[in-house]
Amino acid sequence: xTGVSQDPRHKITKRGQNVTxxxxxxxxxxxxxxxxxxxxxxxxxxTYFQNEAQLxxxxxxxxxxxxxxxxxxxxxxxxxxxxxxxxxxxxxASGGWSNEQYFGPGTRLTVT
Amino acid sequence: RKEVEQDPGPFNVPxxxxxxxxxxxxxxxxxxxxxxxxxxxxxxxxxxxxxSSGNEDGRFTAQLNRASQYISLLIRxxxxxxxxTYLCVVIRTGTASKLTFGTGTxxxxxL
Numbered sequence: 001x002t003g004v005s006q007d008p009r010h011k012i013t014k015r016g017q018n019v020t021x022x023x024x025x026x027x028x029x030x031x032x033x034x035x036x037x038x039x040x041x042x043x044x045x046x047t048y049f050q051n052e053a054q055l056x057x058x059x060x061x062x063x064x065x066x067x068x069x070x071x072x073x074x075x076x077x078x079x080x081x082x083x084x085x086x087x088x089x090x091x092x093a094s095g096g097w098s099n100e101q102y103f104g105p106g107t108r109l110t111v112t
Numbered sequence: 113r114k115e116v117e118q119d120p121g122p123f124n125v126p127x128x129x130x131x132x133x134x135x136x137x138x139x140x141x142x143x144x145x146x147x148x149x150x151x152x153x154x155x156x157x158x159x160x161x162x163x164s165s166g167n168e169d170g171r172f173t174a175q176l177n178r179a180s181q182y183i184s185l186l187i188r189x190x191x192x193x194x195x196x197t198y199l200c201v202v203i204r205t206g207t208a209s210k211l212t213f214g215t216g217t218x219x220x221x222x223l
Contacts, residue, residue, distance in 0.1 A: 033210060042116075042199050042213025043156065056208050091155055099144045099209050103155040 002026060004094050004104035012110045013082055020078045021107045025094030032075050033101060034067055035091040036060070043091055049075060082111045115139055118200050118214035125221055129190050133217045135183040135200030144203040145176055147185050149196045150216065156199055159185075190221045 005024045013019050025032050030051050035043035046065070048056045051072040061067075064082075069075040079086055089108050093101040118135045125131045137145075145162035160167065162174040162183055173186040183200055197216040203209050 031209065035211070040120075040215065042201075042215050043211070045210045045212070048208050048210055050208070056210065093211075095209060099203055100146070100158055100161065101209070101211060102158065106155050108153075 004092055004102055006090075006092050006104040006107050008107055009105060010108045010110075012112065015082060015084060015111055017082055018078065018080045019082060019109065020076055021090055021092075021109075022074060022076050023092030023094075023104055024074045025092070026096070026102060027073075029094035029096045029102075030072070031095040031101075032069055033093045033095070034075070034077050035093065035103075037089045037091060037106075038087075043089075046077075046090075079109075082109075084111050087111045113138055114214070115212050116200055116202055116214035118217045120215055120217060122218040122220050125190055125219070127190055127192060127221055127223055129221075130186065130188045131190055131219060132187075133185045133198055133200075133219075135185075135214055135217075137181050137183070137200075137202045137212075139202070139204050140181060141205045142181075142202040143205045144209075145174075145183050146201040146211070147172075147174055147183075148199040148201055148213075150199055151196050156213075159198070187219075190219075192221050192223070195219055195221045 032049045034046040037043040049069040089106045092104045095101040147159040148156040150156045171188045200214040
């Protein structure tokens with residue numbers, strides 16, 4: 001499969017726990033984005049990497065959130081001390097030289 | 113006011129009907145425009161880019177009116193499989209190509 005992959009697909013965690021999600025973009029894409037989507041809303045931008053450099057972070061991304069893309073390939077998104085309001089679908093997208101972006105299947109997080 | 117606004121629907125149409133969705137965007141610095149399709153509990157999938165001259169892909173036609181800051185999507189001969197949420201998406205100039213989504217318009221095609 002040459003598309004964007006994400007792992008895990010589902011995560012249930014208790015409030016206060018830390019969680020980490022992984023995204024593997026399309027291999028030739030240098031741009032990688034994280035978005036968050038809640039029920040009835042469109043996805044909202046969280047952060048953006050070009051190669052290994054994190055170039056932009058949304059104000060939505062509190063200091064409990066951190067993202068990395070250490071070798072310019074896969075990326076991880078970590079949420080520390082999860083809260084119930086963090087429950088959402090976390091989507092990763094990758095893009096090449098055009099403006100088009102292609103999404104992975106998402107990680108659905110439920111914080112209980 | 114949201115940057116990208118869409119009628120949430122739902123639009124309920126019979127199979128074979130033609131249906132049109134509209135979307136308005138508030139930032140005149142928007143430079144790129146797309147329609148994405150999202151099935152329930154799945155990821156958004158790129159349906160088509162939208163160009164100033166208008167563009168067509170099979171049964172789907174997209175139009176852009178920069179003066180009115182308005183984007184449309186027309187679906188002809190609707191199929192049951194077209195049932196989904198259609199997301200209007202813009203990219204503002206100078207924003208590293210981050211996508212700004214509308215809330216989506218839900219389409220239900222029935223027999």
